[in-house]
Amino acid sequence: MENITANQLKTKGISLIEKHLTRNxxxxxxxxxxxxxxxxxxxxxxxxxxxxxxxxxxxTRADYEAGRFVAETVEEHIQRITK
Incomplete structure (x- = not known):
């Protein structure tokens, strides 16, 4: 990954970015x-x-298969997360 300085960007603008992104x-x-x-x-x-x-x-699939989830209503969920 190449680095450029903020000053290079100020003076050369988008053309500098386009040039670098053709190679990286x-x-x-x-x-x-x-x-x-x-x-x-x-x-x-x-x-x-x-x-x-x-x-x-x-x-998420791994959590579900391992039983790491909670089945609850919307109201129960809101009550649980606001405690």
Whole structure:
């Protein structure tokens, strides 16, 4: 993953981001020497979100199969979580 500085971004703008993203899926923007932001194209972002949702679904199925869930009414649920 490549890094660019906030100052480089200020002077070169979107063209700098586009240039870096043709070679890498992600890039890091540093501010005063510290990594602060990650930039990626929407296709890669959507892929990562899909992976995140797949992982959550897998975790939920594992919890269900292991019996780690509560069956209750909406009212019971609200009462339980507000205690």
């Amino acid at each position: 899926r992600e890039m890091v923007i540093t501010v005063r020497g510290k990594e602060r932001f990650v930039v990626m194209d929407m296709q890669h972002y959507n892929y990562l979100r899909e992976c995140e949702l797949d992982a959550a679904l897998h975790e």
